[in-house]
Amino acid sequence: MALLVASELAVRQVGGTGVPGALPVLQHLTLWLGFLGAAYAAREGKLLAIASSGLFPAGAWREAAAIFAGIVGSAVSVLLARASAEMVRLDREAGGEVALGIPIWVAELVLPLAFSILALRLAWMASPLWRGRALAALGLVGGLVLSQYPLWSEGAPKVAGLVVLLLGAIAGTPLFVLLGGAAVWLFLTDGVPITAVPIESYRLAVHPTLPSIPLFTLTGFLLAESKAAIRLLALFRAAVGWLPGGTAVVTAMLCAFFTTFTGGSGVTILALGALLFQTLSAERYRERFSLGLLTSSGALGLLYPPALPLIFYGIVASVPIPDLFKAGILPGTLMVLAVSAWGLREGRLSKISGQPFVGRELARAAWDAKWEIGLPVVIVSLMLSGRATTVEAAGASVVYAAVVGLLVHRDIAWRRLPHVLRECVLVVGGVLLILGVALGLTSYMVDAQVPMRLLDWAQANISSPWVFLLALNLLLLVVGCLMDIFSAIAVVVPLIVPLALAYGVDPVHLGIIFIANLELGFLTPPVGVNLFLASYRFERPMSEIIRAVLPFLLILALGVLVITYVPWLTLAFLDR
Numbered sequence: 001m002a003l004l005v006a007s008e009l010a011v012r013q014v015g016g017t018g019v020p021g022a023l024p025v026l027q028h029l030t031l032w033l034g035f036l037g038a039a040y041a042a043r044e045g046k047l048l049a050i051a052s053s054g055l056f057p058a059g060a061w062r063e064a065a066a067i068f069a070g071i072v073g074s075a076v077s078v079l080l081a082r083a084s085a086e087m088v089r090l091d092r093e094a095g096g097e098v099a100l101g102i103p104i105w106v107a108e109l110v111l112p113l114a115f116s117i118l119a120l121r122l123a124w125m126a127s128p129l130w131r132g133r134a135l136a137a138l139g140l141v142g143g144l145v146l147s148q149y150p151l152w153s154e155g156a157p158k159v160a161g162l163v164v165l166l167l168g169a170i171a172g173t174p175l176f177v178l179l180g181g182a183a184v185w186l187f188l189t190d191g192v193p194i195t196a197v198p199i200e201s202y203r204l205a206v207h208p209t210l211p212s213i214p215l216f217t218l219t220g221f222l223l224a225e226s227k228a229a230i231r232l233l234a235l236f237r238a239a240v241g242w243l244p245g246g247t248a249v250v251t252a253m254l255c256a257f258f259t260t261f262t263g264g265s266g267v268t269i270l271a272l273g274a275l276l277f278q279t280l281s282a283e284r285y286r287e288r289f290s291l292g293l294l295t296s297s298g299a300l301g302l303l304y305p306p307a308l309p310l311i312f313y314g315i316v317a318s319v320p321i322p323d324l325f326k327a328g329i330l331p332g333t334l335m336v337l338a339v340s341a342w343g344l345r346e347g348r349l350s351k352i353s354g355q356p357f358v359g360r361e362l363a364r365a366a367w368d369a370k371w372e373i374g375l376p377v378v379i380v381s382l383m384l385s386g387r388a389t390t391v392e393a394a395g396a397s398v399v400y401a402a403v404v405g406l407l408v409h410r411d412i413a414w415r416r417l418p419h420v421l422r423e424c425v426l427v428v429g430g431v432l433l434i435l436g437v438a439l440g441l442t443s444y445m446v447d448a449q450v451p452m453r454l455l456d457w458a459q460a461n462i463s464s465p466w467v468f469l470l471a472l473n474l475l476l477l478v479v480g481c482l483m484d485i486f487s488a489i490a491v492v493v494p495l496i497v498p499l500a501l502a503y504g505v506d507p508v509h510l511g512i513i514f515i516a517n518l519e520l521g522f523l524t525p526p527v528g529v530n531l532f533l534a535s536y537r538f539e540r541p542m543s544e545i546i547r548a549v550l551p552f553l554l555i556l557a558l559g560v561l562v563i564t565y566v567p568w569l570t571l572a573f574l575d576r
Helices: 002-013 022-043 060-094 104-108 110-124 130-136 138-148 158-171 175-189 196-205 212-225 228-240 246-262 265-282 287-297 308-317 321-327 329-349 359-368 370-384 390-408 414-447 450-461 465-482 485-502 507-521 529-538 542-565
Strands: 097-099
Touching: 002 022, 002 212, 002 390, 022 097, 022 104, 022 110, 022 196, 022 212, 022 414, 060 104, 060 110, 060 130, 060 138, 060 158, 060 175, 060 196, 097 104, 104 110, 110 130, 110 138, 110 196, 130 138, 158 175, 175 196, 175 414, 175 485, 196 414, 212 228, 212 246, 212 308, 212 370, 212 390, 212 414, 228 246, 228 265, 228 359, 228 370, 246 265, 246 287, 246 329, 265 287, 265 529, 287 329, 287 529, 287 542, 308 321, 308 485, 308 507, 321 329, 321 370, 321 507, 329 507, 329 542, 359 370, 370 390, 414 450, 414 485, 450 485, 465 485, 465 507, 465 542, 485 507, 507 542, 529 542
Parallel strands: none
Antiparallel strands: none
């Protein structure tokens, strides 16, 4: 995919018309990558979930929870597989081509295939015992029966099915089951064909900008596999390490850089946590401060170009992505500066002296890290100059990172490249699966006029735009700690965009508010995802991580309020 899109960009730069059929082929490769990646993530047990059966006491309760989660997950997956197969049948009868003579229905076959694999996998993994697997297989039977006789559910209580799905999520079934199952059940009870859900998944997958998400994700994984972190750490320490608390500032900057490319703070914490924790400990920073700094810094960077949440918000809200990239620069810098300022305070209180500033060392470190520094410059320059689309810039970033890691620095061993690709596919597959089914749920809510009802309620009860923004902050804080950032965008953005427009909030400003709040949600107890990842990575109790994060949570919350109520920060670089 990266070579295809980079070739398209290169051909155009020399006056050609591009590679024939490149964009539609790339879009459908993204479809296959996402859904086969989701099947692979299921095999590895890496599908995103709100909870796990580990919440239940070991023994019969935990076994029962896992089996129940398997029943619910396999039933929903069968329904989605049957709906996808029906979509393929209809498109086969209608005809049409992707490009280069490839029929659309052939490209769509991956949906019923992937959902079928997911159904079997979820039933199989429900228990290590054949008895448990046989019970979980009841979900397969139930899904087949309901898909064959959908009229049985027409007019059934909506709440009953949603409660079952929620209980399944608590028991440990993957998040896509909760979102996709809710969409399927709501359509069934209204007597609407459930093909609406895979149709929305397909529409998302063939969006012209979506291939940039897996491509930028791969760029981040290539950077994490290389020694880019060590070179950038040396550069930032040479630049600001002379300050008391300078290493804390370096930590915030380095984490922001990596999170920008990986699209999720989890990768940053897992990839850089050990290196940065050792560095902070060696300079005598308090352990609690170090844990809080690393956990919170892992959420920085989501507002800088080319952060993946910015791209996906632009897709869902139909907002120009270059505008979002410009808008996120100052708010992103504010968040980094807020965390850095707390680090400087820690340095002064703990009397941690900085290293002497040596211009020669800074020049040497800058030369060593020139390729890493050049990457964001190349990407942003390509996009903002209009010489490349978002997808083309993403493809160029993959080629750039691969060439630097494999050939220039030779940090990445060729034998490790398949591992990097597999890890990337695990993340991309899990995310794109959730996004596809989440848009099916959004489609139902739009059909049910939920946004208009919310608008009517808000206008009847909230008169001030400032009060609306405060209520939005509180809502997004809750959403951010319960859902991953991508599914939150897919489900919530279509609901709040009409509300924001009614209160005069600029859609670009809304996007930055949205992502800044979800960034904060990563750290919000009790279920902020960064808290769990930090507890796992640093082998510390969750309670200790929460105490360490609280000061940073308050600081970043103040930053979110400033971003919300000072729109100039967002709109300064836009022609408004």
